[in-house]
Amino acid sequence: MIELQDFSVSFKSGTALRQASLAIRPGDRTGIVGESGSGKTMLAMSLMGMAPAAADLSGKLVLDGRDMTGADDRGWEALRARKVAMIFQEPMTALNPLRRVGDTVMDPLRLHLGLSKAEARARALALFEEVGIPSPVERLRQFPHELSGGQRQRVVIALALACDPELLIADEPTTALDANVALRIIDLLVRLAEERQMALLFISHDLAAVARATRDIVVMYGGDIVERGPTAEVLTTPRHPYTQGLLGARPNPVAEPRGADGKRPRLPTIPGSVPTLQDLPSGCRFSGRCPVELPVCAGTRPGSTLISATRLANCHALKQEVSA
Amino acid sequence: MKTRLPVNFLIGAVLVALVLGAAALSLVWTPHDFAQMNIKAKFGPASSTYWLGTDQLGRDVVSQLMAAARNSMTVALAAVLIGGSIGTALGLLASAIGGWVEDLVMRIADIGFAFPALLFAIMLAAVFGPSLTNAVLAISFINIPVFARVARASANQVWTREYVAAAQAAGLNRAVISWDHILPNIGAAIIVQATIEFAVAILAEAALSYLGLGAQPPAPSWGRMLSEAQTLMYLAPQLAIYPGLCIVAAVLGFGLLGDGLRDITDPRLSRER
Ligand SMILES: Nc1ncnc2c1ncn2[C@@H]1O[C@H](COP(=O)(O)OP(=O)(O)OP(=O)(O)O)[C@@H](O)[C@H]1O
Ligand code: SF4
Numbered sequence A: 001m002i003e004l005q006d007f008s009v010s011f012k013s014g015t016a017l018r019q020a021s022l023a024i025r026p027g028d029r030t031g032i033v034g035e036s037g038s039g040k041t042m043l044a045m046s047l048m049g050m051a052p053a054a055a056d057l058s059g060k061l062v063l064d065g066r067d068m069t070g071a072d073d074r075g076w077e078a079l080r081a082r083k084v085a086m087i088f089q090e091p092m093t094a095l096n097p098l099r100r101v102g103d104t105v106m107d108p109l110r111l112h113l114g115l116s117k118a119e120a121r122a123r124a125l126a127l128f129e130e131v132g133i134p135s136p137v138e139r140l141r142q143f144p145h146e147l148s149g150g151q152r153q154r155v156v157i158a159l160a161l162a163c164d165p166e167l168l169i170a171d172e173p174t175t176a177l178d179a180n181v182a183l184r185i186i187d188l189l190v191r192l193a194e195e196r197q198m199a200l201l202f203i204s205h206d207l208a209a210v211a212r213a214t215r216d217i218v219v220m221y222g223g224d225i226v227e228r229g230p231t232a233e234v235l236t237t238p239r240h241p242y243t244q245g246l247l248g249a250r251p252n253p254v255a256e257p258r259g260a261d262g263k264r265p266r267l268p269t270i271p272g273s274v275p276t277l278q279d280l281p282s283g284c285r286f287s288g289r290c291p292v293e294l295p296v297c298a299g300t301r302p303g304s305t306l307i308s309a310t311r312l313a314n315c316h317a318l319k320q321e322v323s324a
Numbered sequence B: 001m002k003t004r005l006p007v008n009f010l011i012g013a014v015l016v017a018l019v020l021g022a023a024a025l026s027l028v029w030t031p032h033d034f035a036q037m038n039i040k041a042k043f044g045p046a047s048s049t050y051w052l053g054t055d056q057l058g059r060d061v062v063s064q065l066m067a068a069a070r071n072s073m074t075v076a077l078a079a080v081l082i083g084g085s086i087g088t089a090l091g092l093l094a095s096a097i098g099g100w101v102e103d104l105v106m107r108i109a110d111i112g113f114a115f116p117a118l119l120f121a122i123m124l125a126a127v128f129g130p131s132l133t134n135a136v137l138a139i140s141f142i143n144i145p146v147f148a149r150v151a152r153a154s155a156n157q158v159w160t161r162e163y164v165a166a167a168q169a170a171g172l173n174r175a176v177i178s179w180d181h182i183l184p185n186i187g188a189a190i191i192v193q194a195t196i197e198f199a200v201a202i203l204a205e206a207a208l209s210y211l212g213l214g215a216q217p218p219a220p221s222w223g224r225m226l227s228e229a230q231t232l233m234y235l236a237p238q239l240a241i242y243p244g245l246c247i248v249a250a251v252l253g254f255g256l257l258g259d260g261l262r263d264i265t266d267p268r269l270s271r272e273r
């Protein structure tokens, strides 16, 4: 349905996304994890045709068989909301503070589906009900500051669902919410994806959230996709050294107890820090921080190694291990 | 917000209320007909009939000042509305399109900014003859680059907000986003600027009328009252002082009100100054 082939996003300062290949089919639920700055948002924005104007894009982006690589804003505007929609991390800032939330949700309905005001309102009302907003009639007329964080995020979800997108991208949709609300939002997203046969691309720092929401997972580091496979397998038996570091000593993040603050622990820290874009090594992005690094790693980019029928990882050491 | 209103805002609001009140009142009532001459009563002192006395032609000073306030407010309002709308539209456009269009609009704004208003008004008067309309046009014109700059700078900030990304993700085009999302969110900055420019416009109108390029007789104007009184400075200095005070009160009032509004809407900005 939507496919990236060797897609790269580069800035003057460096490459934020390097030759990413990713295919999403109808009904897929895919997670993306990785430390801050690993290019998760860049990947998501690329799928919406919303990479920053300053960026150089290369590679191929195919949407429903159409090559969107050189498409301009106008070409994308017609597809956003209907093919691909996105919900954002911070529900407070993702809604215009001076606009009634009902109007915000009705905008794409009127624009893309050509509904009259009354039709759009009825549809917005149904959407509010679908995403579980209580007393939706009154809510339509309210401003964002009158709603709680969880309700705002539901409004953002309703907005994204307005034109029945085939793919919903959720970029850290629960990071700003407290734990119980986050859980309910995740379950809502999963339910909606299943009911609507909609693909879900779920980006998060929270491995437990990804485990709950997705069937497949993509692990990113330094702008590279380093490992991918079924979520449960990758999280229980990570094979790439970076994924292993990310999971730390926690083989099963789903069973991890919550901390005193009620939140699950964030990703454990890997020794060292993510280099800035300029300082990323040209070979394996993880070289320099990798505990099992080989001499070849810093200069040569590792290719994909097939671990099983459904799992891939990009690592020199792993390749030797598997072929041995 | 429990903070007290800033002093500049309060003083400004009082002065503006006085000036606007006088201007509004003059629509329905003035103590005398401002144009009514009474040669016998010329240079009259302040009295119960003529509260601030009469001028060299025996016209009531209070009535003239009130009618002049109305003239001044009308000119300033028209100029700020015209210049403000065009400037804001250009700023929004520049911000929405970006790239070379933005550069071009802003370079033109820079040129307009560097161009003295009075010079432009004198040019207009030279070509089309002195009139109040030309004065309004000249003052409107100098407002365009001011508002274009403010609108562009504020709009550029709003374009980076997540709700704008969300609107783009919903497939709204840049024109719709500019109107529905950007404009309301730069409204505060525009209103602050409009208040300050109102003060500038009042001063500009007074200056143009003083030079004979604004309000033409018998239309009353503080600037023209000032210039007419100038020749009589030794005889009747109060005739120059009253319109002068009115100009100061109006300019100061709108200036302080604008500063105060800025302090209220953007405390960060005022602390930086
Ligand atoms: N406009 C830009 N110009 C230059 N570099 C940018 C720009 N936007 C993002 N980057 C860089 O691209 C890299 C990837 O950023 P991205 O936002 O995709 O990371 P992320 O994985 O989403 O991180 P986070 O978890 O913090 O959201 C970062 O190093 C960032 O500094
Ligand atoms: S390629 Fe080398 S540096 Fe990179 S993860 Fe594998 S072993 Fe470590």
Ligand SMILES: [Mg+2]
Binding pocket: A040, A041, A042, A171
């Ligand atoms: Mg991100």
